[in-house]
Amino acid sequence: MTSLNDLPLRDDLRGREPYGAPQLDVPYALNTNENPYPPSERLVKAIGEAAMGVAGTLNRYPDRDAVALRADLAAFLNTDTPAAGLTVERVWAANGSNEIIQQILQAFGGPGRTALGFEPSYSMHPIITAVSGTRWVNAFRDEDFGLEPERAVAAVEEHRPDVVFLTSPNNPTGTALPLDAIKAVLAAAPGVVVVDEAYAEFRRAGTPSALTLLDGHPRLIVTRTMSKAFAMAGARLGYLAADPAVIEALLLVRLPYHLSAVTQAVARTALAHGEELLGGVEALRRERDAVVGWLRAEGFRVADSDANFVLFGTFPDRRKVWEGLLGRGVLIREVGPPEWLRVSVGTPGEMAAFRTALQQVRGGTTPRTPPAGFAGNSEESL
Template sequence: MDAREVVDALLRPDLRGRTAYGAPQLDVPVALNTNESSYPVPAVVVAAMTAAVEEAAAGLNRYPDREFTRLREALAAYLGRSGTTVDPAQVWAGNGSNEVLLHLLQAFGGPGRTALGFTPAYSMHPIITTTTGTAWVDGMRGVAGAGAFDLDAASAVVQVREHRPDVVFLCSPNNPTGTALGLDVVEAVYDAADGLVVVDEAYAEYARAGTPSALTLLAGRPRLVVTRTMSKAFALAGGRVGYLAADPALVDALRLVRMPYHLSTPTQAVALAALAHADLMLETVDAVRAQRDRIVDEIARMGLSPVPSDANFVLFGGLADSHATWQGLLDRGVLVRDVGIAHYLRVTAGTPEETSAFLDALAALVPTHAGAAP
């Protein structure tokens, strides 16, 4: 046996043959495939982060604050800006929202338990689920007479009652479709479910005016969780900070599964500096929204089928061969995301210059690449 065969024999049976998650990391002029912010961290915030890390460096001989107390206070204050009071005891954080999701599944999933998500949705939900030994169920989207990727309360409730999952995942705005949920869907799913209901709001800051947040539903719902991230609107993808808000009793349960001192001192310092400059960090949100809406409008004029978005990206269809179009864009120096949905691709809204480069490249391809029904 070679080394690969030896390792495969030792590997958990449910992981054998699986492919690791990962978007292509290619050196291209225009990278619009991973929903990062195209705008760098402002210089004044970089200086604040640098000073904070420098101040903390002398104490790196000691473990970090295990309870990340100041960070929880700052995150609670930030969430409270939307008008919903959040206590620091309701907040939990991790190294990216993926670790926060992992904590939830370690605590409330596991062998003999099931998680349900409504596909297509964030591809890491089933991956994280299965790594904890939790069974995954693909729920379905699609509402008669509405958008192909919409999810209504009645359909969601039927599926929850059929599968009786221990954990339900809802995304608002949803990745990769960009579509947001009405609170009626969240309420109906919560009432129908017996287990945890997790609303992934990674892109909430980009939502169009009037789009509600599930944060407003937390009071009196101890099984409801709302997850967020600093990777997107806060332009902190490299900082790896994600967080959630939930009932304090649920947050306390996550202490049973987290690794000791899981948030490093530098990570906490960088996140605190960013939150202290929240207004400045979020100044690019309107600019990104403008490019997102520009993409929707111009792609529609090309005769393709963009999905109206509340996120910082646009899913668009009407392509005869989505992978061929992906390669055609890449050949022109533009990297977008092939999310595995036939006839569709997803593009991040970048700077005006990046958006122009994408739209010009796509326009050159449309005469020979369009043709499939959305």
């Protein structure tokens, strides 16, 4: 049998592990920040009809620039943030926000170039950076997971990166950045600044979006996704807003016809039913704030969250706690700072199960054995 070591793999990829959170059959999966509310029967029917509508044309390539979809995305962003004033020329879409990040690094990164981020943050930023041949620099977040503008600027001035990643709300901490910090980085950065807003729809009232900074900042890129608030993780649709020149740059590296006709049809249908899909966001915000309050009342440290997840701790042995919860059918995420754990916000019933299981684990009750063959969170080894 041929092994990976027998293949002429790139040297910088040797020893790496594929990215991925555990996918286990458990009663309460609270580890990947999914929206727990599935589409209604009405929306399921509409999505099916949309797919059928393009099925008869699948012998032809789709609109390679996804113009109609981008127009719909621009309209949504203008509703979400009226000050954005976006047009189709300033919006781009791809297969999930990870492909968006990949395209950005293909266009503005590469061998001899540098990308800078502030960890703990979204682990795919350094992973995709490395795969693109770009050098990664971790400038670290503050102890409270925030980012002081002066320190951020100092890091940018020291390393002069071609790409800067700012994540707001931040994953895995849930921390949102003030606009002053983003403005300061924009003023100092010699290259593009990417503000990853995958969880923006969950932000608390009064928390602004970087979309308001697009005018006058042609090197600012704001990325979003339909995987979280829109409950469309299975549709794989990410998008960005930026200056039209940025879109022109991405056209140079995108694969031909990268968004299928079915993906475009499904995403447009979801946007047309946005009021329904986003209807659960407020409930998830309330559930998030409730679990933050409960965890703090129980004596845990909890990071302020503007997302649909909560980072809490601290644990001398977080793996033991994680396994204890898993043994009770509750799967959360072992990610981020070493002594912390992250739980996605689910339905009231799911969160009740999480609270009960955590109390039992904390009380020292012997947990059941995790599923056979489970090797842990592969993200931790990347």
